[in-house]
Amino acid sequence: xxxxxxxxxxxxxxxxxxxxxxxxxxxxxxxxxxxxxxxxxxxxxxxxxxxxxxxxxxxxxxxxxxxxxxxxxxxxxxxxxxxxxxxxxxxxxxxxxxxxxxxxxxxxxxxxxxxxxxxxxxxxxxxxxxxxxxxxxxxxxxxxxxxxxxxxxxxxxxxxxxxxxxxxxxxxxxxxxxxxxxxxxxxxxxxxxxxxxxxxxxxxxxxxxxxxxxxxxxxxxxxxxxxxxxxxxxxxxxxxxxxxxxxxxxxxxxxxxxxxxxxxxxxxxxxxxxxxxxxxxxxxxxxxxxxxxxxxxxxxxxxxxxxxxxxxxxxxxxxxxxxxxxxxxxxxxxxxxxxxxxxxxxxxxxxxxxxxxxxxxxxxxxxxxxxxxxxxxxxxxxxxxxxxxxxxxxxxxxxxxxxx
Numbered sequence: 001x002x003x004x005x006x007x008x009x010x011x012x013x014x015x016x017x018x019x020x021x022x023x024x025x026x027x028x029x030x031x032x033x034x035x036x037x038x039x040x041x042x043x044x045x046x047x048x049x050x051x052x053x054x055x056x057x058x059x060x061x062x063x064x065x066x067x068x069x070x071x072x073x074x075x076x077x078x079x080x081x082x083x084x085x086x087x088x089x090x091x092x093x094x095x096x097x098x099x100x101x102x103x104x105x106x107x108x109x110x111x112x113x114x115x116x117x118x119x120x121x122x123x124x125x126x127x128x129x130x131x132x133x134x135x136x137x138x139x140x141x142x143x144x145x146x147x148x149x150x151x152x153x154x155x156x157x158x159x160x161x162x163x164x165x166x167x168x169x170x171x172x173x174x175x176x177x178x179x180x181x182x183x184x185x186x187x188x189x190x191x192x193x194x195x196x197x198x199x200x201x202x203x204x205x206x207x208x209x210x211x212x213x214x215x216x217x218x219x220x221x222x223x224x225x226x227x228x229x230x231x232x233x234x235x236x237x238x239x240x241x242x243x244x245x246x247x248x249x250x251x252x253x254x255x256x257x258x259x260x261x262x263x264x265x266x267x268x269x270x271x272x273x274x275x276x277x278x279x280x281x282x283x284x285x286x287x288x289x290x291x292x293x294x295x296x297x298x299x300x301x302x303x304x305x306x307x308x309x310x311x312x313x314x315x316x317x318x319x320x321x322x323x324x325x326x327x328x329x330x331x332x333x334x335x336x337x338x339x340x341x342x343x344x345x346x347x348x349x350x351x352x353x354x355x356x357x358x359x360x361x362x363x364x365x366x367x368x369x370x371x372x373x374x375x376x377x378x379x380x381x382x383x384x385x386x387x388x389x390x391x392x393x394x395x396x397x398x399x400x401x402x403x404x
Contacts, residue, residue, distance in 0.1 A: 002026040002080065004072050006035075006065055008044040016040055020065065022072055024092050031092035035068055035102050037061060038144055060192060068102070102190055103142045105135060108181050121321035130174045133164065145182060145191035150202045153178070168208040175205050213346050214359030220245070222342050224286075237334035239290050240306060241353050246287040249354025252331070253324045256308045261301045263291070 002024060009019045009032075017038035024031045043055040050065070051058045108131045115124045135141075137159045153175065160171050179198050185191045197203050215223065224242065228235035244250045247268065254270065262270045266288075269280045283291070294305050304310050308327035313319040332349050339348040346352075 002076055004069065004076060006049050006069060008039070008041065008046070012041070018044070020061075022068060024072075024076075026087060029087065029089075031089050033072070033092055034142070035065065037064065037102065038147070057192065064102075064189075103144055104148065104178075104181065104185075105131070105142050107185055107188075107190065111181050111184060116318075119317040119321075121318060125325070126173070127177050130177045133160065133174060134178065145185045146195045148178065148182065148195075148197055150197045153197055153203050172205055172207055175203065179205065214352060214355035214357070215344075215346065215348070217360055219342070219344060219346070220356060220360065223338065223348070226338065226342060228338070231334075231337075233330075234334045234338055236306075237331040238338060239293070240331055241335060241348070241350060243287060243290050244350065244353040245356055246284050246290075247281055249357040251354070252328050252350040256304070256306055256324050256327060258305050259302055260298055260305060 005023050005025075007021050007023050009021050012018045017040055020035045020037045020039065022033040022035060024033070039051060039055060039061070043052050043058070045052050051061045055061065112124055112128060112131070115121075115127070134156065137156050156174070157171055160166050160174060166174075175198075182191070182196065182198070186193050186196065198205065223238065226238075228238060240252070240255055244252060244255050247255075258268075258270060262268055263283060266283050267280050268283055269278070271278050291305065297303075297307070298305075309320065309323055312323045328350055335348040335350070339346070
């Protein structure tokens, strides 16, 4: 037989709190599961194995522990009814998979798994390292949500600046992940909202303005005209980049997914991958010339135009994501070589095509039309994005003073 009990761990932390644990004993060998909750010893009722009413959060904590014990006991009964012999460690491992996640990193793992299940592989790739950095800051230990305070997060921000040397925007992205998981914990009833460290008077998340560099009209022309006949891989990278630009900076993942069937009567009809918006755009002569240069490799009307996804398993979203990611890296490598040949003092990457469209369009296109071309859901997003490329008023004001 095996037994399960809730205990207050005797070893206390520096803040004088003790972890609440679930102990499993099988064949006189104990194994422990941390619940992620901590209290001072004075609030623990050893006789009844529960939190005393004098604790300000006793009702919630006792309900939480009761739920954990019920889930653990259900799993234990299931295991004991099987004919296989199990150890305390095996029981603990099985029970852990049943008990609802309670600590930050337990829930973070669930959060990442949910993103993967929903095919959000870009976010998985971006957010897993941010969660890892938070764990490194905590020297590898897990943490309860009630411990994630404003003071702790400010120390984390300083750690990212001094130890990792990241930008302010990257710091904000780290905080957003923590905030997202904390909000999930509140919705799941893992932690009370009073412990929420974000918002007015606490940690306020603001996106810092970033510098967006796009090619000028002259640099764009140089890119279009450079002779890459002897460098087919670079020529392909240039073609894909220009194709993105000719369609208002279409995202590279959407460019890779374009099929011949998306083009009808001189127009492109496609659904944007990021927000599933449907758009139709005229195929400019320059874009048509690029299309024609790939026509020889067309096997059917449902074939991809560009080669990056031709061998992808279309029923496996992860394989598609992997091939898009690898294809983007290869293109950026060749685009870097082209920038060196052109002796540009700006980088050329797949994303710079979008910035270039914004830079060249400036204030010549009505913002409502730009919103449509960029596929932004909110016009405020378009206005804020385009601000980085509109300099005329500031330049005229400066000229008025300096050239008067």
